[in-house]
Amino acid sequence: xxRFLLMRGLQSLVxxxxxxxxxxxxxxxxxxxxxxxxxxxxxxxxxADAARLRTLYGLDIPLYERYWNWLLSAxxxxxxxxxxxxxxxxxxxxxxxxxxxxxxxxxxxxxxVIAIPLGTLAAAKPRSATDYSVNLLAFAGISIPSFWLAxxxxxxxxxxxxxxxxxxxxxxxxGFVENLRYIVLPAITLTIVSIxxxxxxxxxxxxEVLRQDYIRTAKAKGASGRRIVWMHxxxxxxxxxxxxxxxDFGFLFSGALVTETIYSWPGMxxxxxxxxxxxxFNLALVALLFATAVTLLGNLLADLCYAWLDPRIVVxxxxx
Amino acid sequence: MTDLSNKDIIVSTRHLSKTFDTKVATEKxxxxxxxxxxxxxxxxxxxxxxxxxxxxxGCGKTTLGRILSLFYTPTAGEFTINGENVVGLKRKxxxxxxxxxxxxxxxxxxxxxxxxxxxxILTEPMKIFGTASAEENRQKAGDLLEAAGLxxxxxxxxxxxxxxxxxxRITIARALALNPAFIVADEPVSALDVSVxxxxxxxxxxxxxxxxxxxxxxxxxLAVVHHLADRVAVMYLGRIVEIAxxxxxxxxxxxxxxxxxxxxxxxxxxxxxxxxxxxxxxxPSPIDPPAGCPFNPRCAHAADICRQQIPALxxxxxxxxxxxxxxxxxxxx
Amino acid sequence: xxxxxxxxxxxxxxxxxxxxxxxxAIASLALLLSMIALVILAPLFEQFLGVDANHVDLFNQxxxxxxxxxxxxxxxxxxxLVRLMxxxxxxxxxxxxxxxxxxTIGTVxxxxxxxxGGRLDALLxxxxxxxIALPLLPLLIVLAAIDLNKLGLPAxxxxxxxxxxYRIIIIVALVGWTTVARLVRGATLSLKQREFVMAAEGxxxxxxxxxxKHIFPNLISPIIVAVTLSVxxxxxxxxxxxxxxxGIQPPMPSWGNMLTNAQELIWDAPMLxxxxxxxxxxxxxxxxxxxxxxxxxxxxxAEV
Numbered sequence: 011x012x013r014f015l016l017m018r019g020l021q022s023l024v025x026x027x028x029x030x031x032x033x034x035x036x037x038x039x040x041x042x043x044x045x046x047x048x049x050x051x052x053x054x055x056x057x058a059d060a061a062r063l064r065t066l067y068g069l070d071i072p073l074y075e076r077y078w079n080w081l082l083s084a085x086x087x088x089x090x091x092x093x094x095x096x097x098x099x100x101x102x103x104x105x106x107x108x109x110x111x112x113x114x115x116x117x118x119x120x121x122x123v124i125a126i127p128l129g130t131l132a133a134a135k136p137r138s139a140t141d142y143s144v145n146l147l148a149f150a151g152i153s154i155p156s157f158w159l160a161x162x163x164x165x166x167x168x169x170x171x172x173x174x175x176x177x178x179x180x181x182x183x184x185g186f187v188e189n190l191r192y193i194v195l196p197a198i199t200l201t202i203v204s205i206x207x208x209x210x211x212x213x214x215x216x217x218e219v220l221r222q223d224y225i226r227t228a229k230a231k232g233a234s235g236r237r238i239v240w241m242h243x244x245x246x247x248x249x250x251x252x253x254x255x256x257x258d259f260g261f262l263f264s265g266a267l268v269t270e271t272i273y274s275w276p277g278m279x280x281x282x283x284x285x286x287x288x289x290x291f292n293l294a295l296v297a298l299l300f301a302t303a304v305t306l307l308g309n310l311l312a313d314l315c316y317a318w319l320d321p322r323i324v325v326x327x328x329x330x
Numbered sequence: 331m332t333d334l335s336n337k338d339i340i341v342s343t344r345h346l347s348k349t350f351d352t353k354v355a356t357e358k359x360x361x362x363x364x365x366x367x368x369x370x371x372x373x374x375x376x377x378x379x380x381x382x383x384x385x386x387x388g389c390g391k392t393t394l395g396r397i398l399s400l401f402y403t404p405t406a407g408e409f410t411i412n413g414e415n416v417v418g419l420k421r422k423x424x425x426x427x428x429x430x431x432x433x434x435x436x437x438x439x440x441x442x443x444x445x446x447x448x449x450x451i452l453t454e455p456m457k458i459f460g461t462a463s464a465e466e467n468r469q470k471a472g473d474l475l476e477a478a479g480l481x482x483x484x485x486x487x488x489x490x491x492x493x494x495x496x497x498x499r500i501t502i503a504r505a506l507a508l509n510p511a512f513i514v515a516d517e518p519v520s521a522l523d524v525s526v527x528x529x530x531x532x533x534x535x536x537x538x539x540x541x542x543x544x545x546x547x548x549x550x551x552l553a554v555v556h557h558l559a560d561r562v563a564v565m566y567l568g569r570i571v572e573i574a575x576x577x578x579x580x581x582x583x584x585x586x587x588x589x590x591x592x593x594x595x596x597x598x599x600x601x602x603x604x605x606x607x608x609x610x611x612x613x614p615s616p617i618d619p620p621a622g623c624p625f626n627p628r629c630a631h632a633a634d635i636c637r638q639q640i641p642a643l644x645x646x647x648x649x650x651x652x653x654x655x656x657x658x659x660x661x662x663x
Numbered sequence: 664x665x666x667x668x669x670x671x672x673x674x675x676x677x678x679x680x681x682x683x684x685x686x687x688a689i690a691s692l693a694l695l696l697s698m699i700a701l702v703i704l705a706p707l708f709e710q711f712l713g714v715d716a717n718h719v720d721l722f723n724q725x726x727x728x729x730x731x732x733x734x735x736x737x738x739x740x741x742x743x744l745v746r747l748m749x750x751x752x753x754x755x756x757x758x759x760x761x762x763x764x765x766x767t768i769g770t771v772x773x774x775x776x777x778x779x780g781g782r783l784d785a786l787l788x789x790x791x792x793x794x795i796a797l798p799l800l801p802l803l804i805v806l807a808a809i810d811l812n813k814l815g816l817p818a819x820x821x822x823x824x825x826x827x828x829y830r831i832i833i834i835v836a837l838v839g840w841t842t843v844a845r846l847v848r849g850a851t852l853s854l855k856q857r858e859f860v861m862a863a864e865g866x867x868x869x870x871x872x873x874x875x876k877h878i879f880p881n882l883i884s885p886i887i888v889a890v891t892l893s894v895x896x897x898x899x900x901x902x903x904x905x906x907x908x909x910g911i912q913p914p915m916p917s918w919g920n921m922l923t924n925a926q927e928l929i930w931d932a933p934m935l936x937x938x939x940x941x942x943x944x945x946x947x948x949x950x951x952x953x954x955x956x957x958x959x960x961x962x963x964x965a966e967v
Contacts, residue, residue: 029797036805040808
């Protein structure tokens with residue numbers, strides 16, 4: 011087991027390292043470089059000046075060297091300066107991270123709390139009206155474009171009803187209710203989409219478990235039908251569900267990007283978006299790497315859950 | 331060895347062995363183990379004969395069958411077909427040999443590609459090996475189908491439209507497509523209903539005459555074997571423990587294992603000769619074979635020498651052609 | 664032994680018969696087919712109504728539905744109905760092509776990994792797992808934001824109208840192949856165990872022959888299901904990217920980019936924000952229902 015942990019952890023690190031190079035290269039391919047921007051803001055700059063500045067900023071050395079220099083600085087704690095915000099990157103990153111976690115945590119919690127009973131209900135009565143309605147709702151959840159859902163919610167609750175703000179985050183020091191007003195719509199948006207996939211996972215996981223023999227045995231022993239479903243089935247079905255949730259947390263991170271942008275919620279997603287669109291290379295690079303690291307971590311956790319469940323997967327290598 | 335020097339030998343092996351590496355689940359996690367599926371098999375198969383290979387599941391008969399039909403490569407030993415060496419050949423070199431040896435598979439439900447028509451299935455080998463026209467291939471496919479007892483019109487049907495017995499006929503027809511001289515039949519009737527089994531066996535008999543085929547007939551059903559075989563070889567834990575002509579084996583079995591098998595058959599009628607819970611003790615595992623004679627843990631007569639030395643396959647008191655691997659042969663009643 | 668009627672009983676037709684029992688899937692199929700028909704006919708509508716999808720008319724912005732413009736006009740005075748239809752063309756077309764491209768890559772990877780096993784399998788699957796573990800949207804955004812000039816492409820290509828179209832197909836295919844790869848690998852592994860594969864080897868078939876004539880035909884059903892189910896996702900991805908200005912570039916309309924300015928529009932012309940999104944929603948959910956129905960039809964034993 012320990013060996014497995016080590017291998018998987020190592021694999022994640024390798025992927026992260028490779029991705030850091032890939033992302034570094036991709037960011038370099040983004041339009042404009044700092045010198046071009048300078049030129050456009052100072053027409054008197056000559057070609058010679060531009061060339062000199064390029065050398066000064068190290069923009070004329072090959073990609074590998076630039077990457078290596080960046081890596082060395084990064085590993086020693088210097089992650090660069092954000093052009094858009096005029097602050098060190100990390101100073102911008104951490105508040106954004108905190109905001110994202112607040113939003114994601116809320117949405118995740120709500121989604122799980124709603125999806126588990128829904129999925130279980132559907133699994134308890136397969137092919138019933140309940141099952142079909144839950145299935146329908148789930149399909150709707152995974153089919154709806156999140157940005158459009160956000161727009162519709164804003165249209166209804168902000169524009170038409172005027173109950174909730176159309177975006178932004180509560181100013182520092184606001185009370186609980188004030189914070190709630192700002193977080194409600196973005197959280198609901200994320201929740202609706204997540205419920206769609208979670209409830210289907212829960213349903214199929216429960217169906218799988220309910221089919222197993224020991225449930226039949228328990229029924230034969232006379233425990234009431236309902237009790238069986240909720241006690242035995244739920245406990246065992248939760249294990250693969252927990253796994254998938256661990257996996258999804260990583261995806262939630264990137265999926266929230268659009269939602270944050272629409273609601274102007276100052277989280278990691280919006281940060282990435284603003285950085286990329288604003289050609290803030292340093293910020294974009296670090297933020298993207300961070301997102302990658304978080305997603306990889308989510309995957310690693312999910313793999314650990316799988317391994318914990320079924321030790322055969324651990325050492326057998328690649329099974330079917 | 332049996333003296334077959336004046337006979338036409340089609341398949342010959344000497345000291346053939348096959349081991350597999352596998353992972354076994356233990357408390358410590360997975361461990362690498364070696365499975366000795368087949369050990370020290372020396373065999374000569376005469377052209378035109380039907381040699382039956384019987385034994386419990388796990389005895390290595392399927393593995394041996396797959397080696398002889400060129401699906402597995404032996405780990406050690408010699409193996410010749412029509413006098414030509416077959417060991418150590420690459421995939422490309424093996425391909426032409428496939429015209430000489432074909433296999434009939436056990437499971438009629440999975441041995442035919444559900445997406446191909448019968449015609450496609452039967453003409454596939456022809457297309458791979460020959461350059462005849464589509465029309466000629468179709469003609470020949472129809473001939474094969476009829477030889478197997480199905481109407482020519484069935485060429486355009488799909489496997490799922492047939493019953494198990496009919497599918498097995500198609501499998502047999504396919505095996506004949508390349509005009510092989512040697513056919514390995516791996517439990518060809520075990521998955522079929524009793525009523526259908528005799529039909530297929532009779533078909534195989536007729537085809538044997540018609541095409542001068544040599545069969546290696548693998549089965550766990552002694553009654554079926556009695557129906558079809560000229561010679562019978564009994565396998566246990568990867569080794570041949572007894573080999574004799576059919577009548578000699580059934581009437582004069584020497585090896586304790588063979589005798590145990592036969593004694594479980596009240597009468598020789600189909601389906602009653604199955605090797606089932608004949609013997610006490612656990613079925614053997616080819617991963618950790620016992621020292622000495624592989625049968626000694628379950629043998630009522632086991633002596634010290636049995637636990638120490640592996641007996642060689644040698645002639646018995648009944649002659650050169652009836653061979654036994656037992657230290658105590660001749661001393662048992 | 665009975666001889667059946669003349670009609671062929673291929674496994675595919677059997678599945679089709681099972682499919683007919685799924686009313687929701689049939690309804691979705693009907694809806695999608697009519698939608699496809701409609702968007703193909705977009706030029707006819709243009710002529711019929713006498714409007715041009717790109718004709719800007721600043722005197723007629725955000726107008727209500729009228730005889731001339733059945734769905735009104737957008738913020739630049741362009742006819743909404745026709746733009747929706749052209750947008751549908753692009754969105755549907757992009758979705759299908761990108762999904763197929765992703766499926767092709769995934770099939771090749773999964774087939775080779777599953778068939779050959781061993782080191783190739785381990786390598787390919789590690790790679791697949793790594794791609795799956797990456798944050799999807801952030802990466803797509805970066806990929807979409809790349810300045811093509813810097814890649815060394817000639818200016819004529821970079822400026823061309825179709826480039827945003829190709830670009831989005833490529834990047835979606837680059838990240839979307841993993842689901843199909845895993846699916847195909849699993850299916851290949853189990854198909855390899857079937858005796859007909861060994862039988863094919865027994866009659867001298869080469870590896871390529873077995874992979875493409877025996878295994879692949881049995882993969883088509885799961886692949887069709889996977890592709891159908893992925894079209895929905897691809898359409899969502901394209902619409903998100905176009906919405907953010909990174910996908911299909913105006914003036915070429917797509918349902919996504921028709922919503923780019925929606926946040927301002929919801930204040931005084933809300934319907935303009937509703938139509939494109941609604942169409943995306945309906946299309947995606949139809950593809951999902953269709954895929955679900957196909958899955959049941961092809962493999963009734965599998966519970967979703």
